[in-house]
Amino acid sequence: MAGRVVPAISLKDYESRREEITKQLVEAAETAGFLTLIDHGITIEEIEAQFALSKAYFDLPKEIKDKVPHNLTTNNGYEYYVRKHFPFLAVLLCPIKGPSTGSIDQKESFWLQRNSEWPSDEDVPTFRAKTLNFIGKCEDISNKVLTCLSIALGFEEDYFCKAMDTHQPDNLSQMRLLHYPASEGAQGTWRAGVHTDIGCLTLLFQRDGEDGLEICPGRESHSSFAVGDTFFPLPAETGPIVVNIGDMLMAWSDDRLKANFHRVRAKESGHSPDRYSIAYFNTGRKDVIMQGPLKKYPAITCNEYFLHHTKIQFGHNAKKKQEAAAAEKPSVVAATA
Template sequence: METSAKPTVQRNFIEIDLSDYERRQDEIVTELMRAATTQGFFYVVNHGISVETIRTMFQASHDFFALPDNVKSKYPIDVSRNAGWEKLAQIRPSTGVADLKESLQLGFHNVDELWPKHEDAPNFKETATDFMHQCNEVSAKLLTCLALGLGFEADFFTRCHDITKSDCLNTLRCLHYHDITGQSFPPEYWRAGAHTDFDTLTLLFQRPGEDGLEVCPGREASTEFAVGDVWSPVSPKEGEIVCNLGDMIMRWSDDVFKSNFHRVRAPKVGEYQGPRYSIAYFNQANKSAIIQGRTRYPDPITSQEFIRQAMHRNYTALQELQARQAEQDPIAAAIPGTA
């Protein structure tokens, strides 16, 4: 049974109902603008991706991560193409240490050899490709409403995220946070350290009972690293999509939209510390797309250059953090993996 047509505030975040999309588009735009300008995070329901489809994708992800590392390492991360498998390798400038996870990132074009082969992960590519197309359909509806809300043409964002183009950057990321039962870690260790997304719009899928995602609202500009101390948990029901806005659309909106910090905490001993799986679909503008605001950011910049600058800011911030850590504890800083 569908939920009421009227979106409501649920578990701290606004719920966007996509049912009867064509008829209710004006209403959806209004509620989406409220979420985009105040929280940057929202739940999406009645989106058209079935619970069975989501479960099938999670099973495919689970089966891949269950493979031995020497098999998964056949598909190593290629940072330049933002695709492939990594483990305990992503270091955030908010922490200075590696996230307690592994992930597999995949795209629509130019990464064929990084897709798990059938003999290693039967039907993985077919399952994931179908899932990506369904995620893209949901994304198109949301991007259309966000464009209308900003006073742009309806296809303003969708034509900048064209998955048929070879410079498409939309990415599917399967994540596995390792079982840490009985283990404790220093406070700087997180399953995913605080960060914002570089992209325009992220669709995130979680499995029931595997919470841990937290959001810190209130970011004022797309170039700031300041992180506040008020965090809200995100706890979607099965089948709901957690969506958040990224740095690209924050700049496009002249910082009217919020791209907020989020993190996944490492549960403590006595809490559920078993494995956690999530799946994210990142909408990143095509490399050649021009990101340009109308007031605060009137200078045009390509999506490719925007990402390069964002990565450089993160790298610089990480170097500064590790330098401070070395000054405070030079012995620990000299030990690999501790800084």
């Protein structure tokens, strides 16, 4: 079933095939909101090496990982089993039997950016240098996809690349390393509750045999919570990159490109192995003004949009995050991308 919902799109010969690739990307983004990229230029060996670094980090004692704790202002740092969703979303999002989305997600993660605080080389040798190199590869792939989507929406071809330029001081794009610990007899409990991604475009790396990701196509607007209860499994595979549209890009495209709900669940019975994943979130820079070509929604800064939707989806921390953001000195307003 999932194979009919989520297409695999090759980036081979990108420059000569850009028109064809754009058509395929847009078709996937307008329907499933999910796709997988192949022939993207990152080798399986490079992906496995990054997962090895991630595992080396998560294998550290918690007191070592806590040297870089999660920061509510920047959203960077180490998180451990943090509650992610309001209980009321369980009814709005997905009327299925089982634990509510208000339960604590069974995972730990590390959020980071180019200029954020990093684990020391003493704790995880070569972690920063090699991860920065991997981030650079994610940025290159993201820019190819974003260029295609900019053209499809009628913007200048570098429009979204400029809007998500990670070398600008107001950038919000992040990488997140995730670890879902093994469990016995979890019977379909949440490893990550039902949610959409808040940003623009997510690149997700998975590993063979570490399944659990499920998607639910069918959302009509970026503010809609009514999605039904039909989820499709997306098997984990080392190599292909799972790409999905986020809320911000759905709004920015006047709801043309779909940010659909997804979740990670433990197996219905028996042993659920450790699951590692790596997500790269492309998010519009704080001071960039976002508005779709049809102007369906009022113009708003990406930071304002991000804070508002953080409150909806991560309500337990929203007040603290807003207070922390308000305490920051106002930044220089950047030119609209």
